[in-house]
Amino acid sequence: xxxxxxRLGADPVAARAAADGGAEPADPEPDRYELPPALWPAWECxxxxxxxxxxxxxxxxxWYEGIDHASLLATMNLLGVKKAKRRAVFGHVRxxxxxxxxxxxxxxx
Numbered sequence: 150x151x152x153x154x155x156r157l158g159a160d161p162v163a164a165r166a167a168a169d170g171g172a173e174p175a176d177p178e179p180d181r182y183e184l185p186p187a188l189w190p191a192w193e194c195x196x197x198x199x200x201x202x203x204x205x206x207x208x209x210x211x212w213y214e215g216i217d218h219a220s221l222l223a224t225m226n227l228l229g230v231k232k233a234k235r236r237a238v239f240g241h242v243r244x245x246x247x248x249x250x251x252x253x254x255x256x257x258x
Contacts, residue, residue, distance in 0.1 A: 191241030197224045213253040
């Protein structure tokens with residue numbers, strides 16, 4: 150049996166591990182993500198308003214509170230987001246904003 154595996158150029162131990170579910174195929178491009186077309190307007194609005202965050206400053210430092218809603222609405226107008234889709238885009242931007250808030254407010258230290 151080993152001779153047959155050798156003629157095929159295969160490793161029987163690796164084949165058994167793969168058959169048992171021990172080895173998973175490696176992701177060829179782990180740093181690439183695909184954004185569904187329906188989410189593209191939210192991503193575009195989020196990126197366009199990256200410098201429009203409300204900032205609270207105090208003795209403890211600064212805190213990024215969130216994207217200014219008036220700026221977000223103006224961005225939706227500029228990017229041509231249809232009125233019928235604005236509620237959905239707003240909701241998606243809020244999800245992105247919530248995730249980004251934690252990253253923006255990390256203290257280096």
